[in-house]
Amino acid sequence: MSDAKISSGLSRRMFMTASVSAAAAMPLATSPTRAAQPASAKPAQPRDLSAVSMRINKQSYNLALDNRTSLLDALRDHVGLTGTKKGCDHGQCGACTVLVDGKRVLSCLSFAVMNQGREITTVEGLASAGGELHPVQQAFVDHDAFQCGYCTPGQIMSAIGCINEGRAGSEDDIREYMSGNLCRCAAYPNIVAAIVQARDEIRRA
């Protein structure tokens, strides 16, 4: 947890969650994680916390987490990045989609501890430092590609994955390769239109 990040004008809520995880991580600075534990050490216990280092939106984080913590809960509850949404929490809705090492995955079905050393990108990491939206974000605004907005961060992250995978060809392709992201408001036509626009813009870039 970088001090710079904490002091750079974050909300009170974010400051507090960040501080809590920073504090929780501290004792581990002197005690090796169980993965690296020497054989003579006391056997690991199920409730022990594990040290997990990840890069999230280009910032390094050192977290101390219960092994049961999903990547989704680590992002939301331990890092304070609540843009990634919890829909079903069982891998059926896609609301929790993030990029791990550039690939779209479901953060609800990934134990955070299994993401040691990975590069995570969430919806908060898309806009430029100057606040310019990512082409997919802008396209969702332009096409009104949401109603309630709850599925939108997952739709946007999945759309980026879909475009990067080269699967945003025809509108049918987009529907097929975006089928893991449900929208209960059924904004699908506008979501497809947004992805077509973003695809073309990203191709031109």
Place this chain on the structure above:
Amino acid sequence: MRPFVYERPTSVSAAVAMASHAGAGHVPPTAADTQFIAGGTNLADYMKLGVGRPDRLLDLNTLAEPALRKIRTSDDAIRFGALVRMGEAADNDDVRRRCPLLADSLKLAASGQLRNMATLGGNVLQRTRCEYFRETSWPCNKREPGSGCAAMEGVNRQHAVLGTSDSCIATYHGDFAQALIALDATVDIEGRRGKRTLAFAKLHRLPGETPNIETDLAADEIITAIEVPLRPWSGRSRYLKIRDRESYAFALASAAVALDMEGQTVRSVRIGLGGVATVPWRAVAAEDALQGKVLDEAAAQKAADAAFADARPREHNAFKIPLGKRTLVRALLETRDMKV
């Protein structure tokens, strides 16, 4: 979810040795104290539901062996490392070109996100989605041996009509496995007693009276590779999957078909059926019915009748018999008409 110890073995032999300290005796891998995790898409879900209850997880993603992550194609086989992700295998040009059935069965499964996560080794070991298995308040012989089966007289629209027993009618929902069983695949397995190669058809066990024992694997064994022989029928092959919605759903019925034709006559045919059976299903009777025959609609229909001759429907799933037959007929005719 129950708390668990998490460890990162760095080689297959280390993982196997770590597993062997726990779960002695004939405990099925799904009930062992120590379990392996790779993509986690199935196990993490079942741990959240309280169905999977390991005390210790060994993360296979930290295994160092490069072969685990490679797809190797030779003149006579495609060999998949067990840690290859579904999406990578589905997009592999060699796989698509030389055996479209394999690529199709993967592409039509799950979602883009899940295919990026799930490994091939884990995919074939995925557990049933039977609602009564997933929800721990119901009796379930697979989850709690001897407790009974709530699906028998329950809502069993999704359930199997082939390979069922009086103990269990839960469907095996995977797609890739139907391609593998049709194509005579083998799996390489490593455990504390050494390495072995098993016909894919012998990997899964019919439920019988012990539906809790789902595979031939011991708790210390890891699938390290899946090999699919390339034969004259591999190129003319496809996977047809029928679902309640167009995409991202489990099969109500599916057919994996590979054909070697001499003109309009069947020289050899391989058929797997999904969504209708308790285990990956090879339709041997249907293959026999087509051998040496001219493949027209009537012959395909006869083969489909043979495939479902032993089907046993329950209250809500009888529709799967005509649907399964029509799926197979269409798959056979579409495969026959493929331009290869």
